[in-house]
Amino acid sequence: MPKIIKHSSIVDDNWTLVRLADGESAETVQLPAGDLIVPLKVWQARRAELLARPQRGVWLAPDEVAQDIAADLDKLQVVAVDFPQFADGRGYSTAALLRGRFGWRGELRAIGDVLKDQLFYLQRVGFDAYAVRADKDIEDAVKALNDFSETYQAAVDEPLPLFRRRRA
Amino acid sequence: MYRYDHYDQAIVDDRVKQFRDQTNRYLAGTLSEDEFRPLRLQNGLYIQRHAPMLRIAIPYGMLSSKQLRKLSDIAAKYDRGYGHVSTRQNMQLNWPKLEDVPEILAELATVEMHAIQTSGNCIRNVTSDQFAGVSPDEITDPRPWCEILRQWSTFHPEFAYLPRKFKIAVNAAEGSDMSDRVATRVHDIGLDVLKDGDGNIGFRVIVGGGLGRTPIVGVVIKDFLPWQHLITYLECILRVYNLYGRRDNKYKARIKILVKALGIEEFRRQVEAEWAYVKDGASTLTEAEVDRIRKHFTDPDWKPLDDVSLEALAAEKNDKAFTRWLERNVREHKKPGYAAVTLSLKDAKHAPGDITCAQMNFVADLADKYSFGELRSSHEQNLILADVEKSRLHELWLEAKAHSLASPTIGLLQDIICCPGGDFCSLANAKSIPIATAIQARFDDLDYLYDIGDLDLNISGCMNACGHHHVGNIGILGVDKSGSEWYQVSIGGRQGYNAHLGDVIGPSFAAAEVPDVISTLIETYIDNRDSDAERFVDTVHRIGVAPFKERVYANKGAGKERAVANA
Secondary structure, eight states, X not given: OOEEEETTEEEEOOEEEOOOOTTOOTTTOOOOSSEEEEEHHHHHHSHHHHHTSSOEEEEEOTTSOTHHHHTTGGGOSEEEEEESSTTOXXXXXXXXXXXXXXXXXXXXXXXXXXXXXXXXXXXXXXXXXXXXOTTSOHHHHGGXXXXXXXXXXXXXXXXXXXXXXXXX | OOOOXXXXXXXXXXXXXXXXXXXXXXXXXXXXXXXXXXXXXXXXXXXOSSSEEEEEOOGGGEEEHHHHHHHHHHHHHHSSSEEEEOTTSOXXXXXXXXXXXXXXXXXXXXXXXXXXXXXXXXXXXXXXXXXXXXXXXXXXXXXHHHHHHHHHHTTOGGGSSOSSOBOEEEEOBOSSGGGOOSOGXXXXXXXXXXXXXXXXXXXXXXXXXXXXXXXXXXXXXXXXXXXGGHHXXXXXXXXXXXXXXXXXXXXXXXXXXXXXXXXXXXXXXXXXXXXXXXXXSTTSOOHHHHHHHHGGGOOOOOOOOOOOOHHHHHHHHOOHHHHHHHHHHEEEXXXXXXXXXXXXXXXXXXXXXXXXXXXXXXXXXXXXXXXXXXXXXXXXXXXXXXXXXXXXXXXXXXXXXXXXXXXSOTTSTTSOEEOOGXXXXXXXXXXXXXXXXXXXXXXXXXXXXXXXXXXXXXXXXXTTOTTOGGGSSEEEEEEXXXXXXXXXXXXXXXXXXXOBOOEEXXXXXXXXXXXXHHHHHHHHXXXXXXXXXXXXXXXXXXXXXXXXXXXXXXXXXXXHHHHHHHO
């Protein structure tokens, strides 16, 4: 079973990520059994069918924004944000908005080109699960969650900026 | 200046450890070139033509003598004995070894320095006025605001992978057109510090300016932002940019393109809509925090002195060379009896902005002896001693002159702004330093330079415009034409509140032609100025580009005929 980092630990991943292959459409793609994290388009097209399952997850592409899923958050257990390339940083703002403005409290998972060197920032904007790219050493990657012992600015993981917490 | 506490030190120390691990993984092959590139760039490390280039942050240009001595040690130990002051107030080393960089960062951390976010698609080192805190024309000291922004932007988790680089500049001077010494209108965000009628501090927020391939003068998004909201408002600008800035084409990825595409009204609407959610939140600045930061920028222990005019000093010594230095390199100070001195890094023997290790140590000694152990770097690539007693200026001048740091040419044609160019930079289309050197050699007559008067000549080796050629009164841009180096010349650009982008005069020139072109531009100016007081740039704006253009290309044609006749 594939592994992910969840709340700073390496655990088995019980969810199946659904990506549309070339030629597949949201309307007709064969959905496997089990707990699925599906593309936003699939969720929108197959909502009733997915609601019949016990657990549901949806992932957002970089050009899909938090507002696109905001109204459905109470029906989901997992929201994932895809990073096709780690240097495309839109997902950081999407995560911050999901947690801050839209109050998402469930699992927020980074998927795609997820690497050790971005985990600290991902954690700060509200991710709590990381599907580290399969060819990378997940045992090494998890250490990066502790890269820094102090941070200056407010973020999802620490809602107060340092200047409101600082002791001389 | 700002001094680290244990929080600041812990953050910088953790960064050294993180980058050491990243470098080790890269060298071991577990981190690919593509994966390592953004990481090293966010630590100021470029892979250049001959070797890596390391850009070390000098936050808003402030440096202590101790830090400068450390830079000298590092340049001697890991480099070739010199450094380069960049147009964004940073210090660049051109020859460090990649595997030495973690150790260099560890050494920098011992003197509260780093290379964090000096490159990469993130919020870069904040720049400001080299005369901050001492200039008679400033509303308030901009440096506390710069430091607040430095801390906020350092490792900001949401804005580490922006569409493109992001530059912020802070200006707090008011008055004449030239009071804006930081070029707020050509930054991604420019902040002019203001005071309202009741004495409350706020910011005029300017967004979407920038040079590079598509030069644009920024526009005002907020006329007066009360200081408490500085961080929340900037976060909203950055968030809109991060989500909606173009990522499909790196030449269209700066915020200026987004602002232009949406229009300032719509861009403002989106920012204000975001702001409605975060305004007055936890990131709202407090009086206590601003006071805490301000305490790092209190006035040094100035003595109560009688003021003496620079003219009187000049008359007393009656030495033409000293008088010229006073006129060009010494600036009035807000405290009577003190002056701010610019040490020129434009001596013809060195590339503009270059400084040797011996000079660094010497300048550190000067800072200790004359200016409370502190100094500043300027975006014009010079160094400043900000608090010199006027009665000691002559003594300082004699010392600086002996170390080639007293060219009396600040603001004149010799004081060229110049990027490292094709000699060092892998992005460059053309060399820039030999062009600067050739122009400096052509105009080495001080009487003539003084007759020409104020003139900014800026050279960039490529479109990225590190040499700010668009806002030079004369701008020179290196271009590549089928594999050979050519130079496009523009005139009429200027920085300041009325920032203006120069107009290209016509087809580009070969390197050898450039000094003649500059000579012709200057002759045209001299012949057309309405008085000795009219500056080059003002003449260009009054009579237009055409007379300059005609004469340059007429001369060029004549030159060709001569060359043919001589052949």
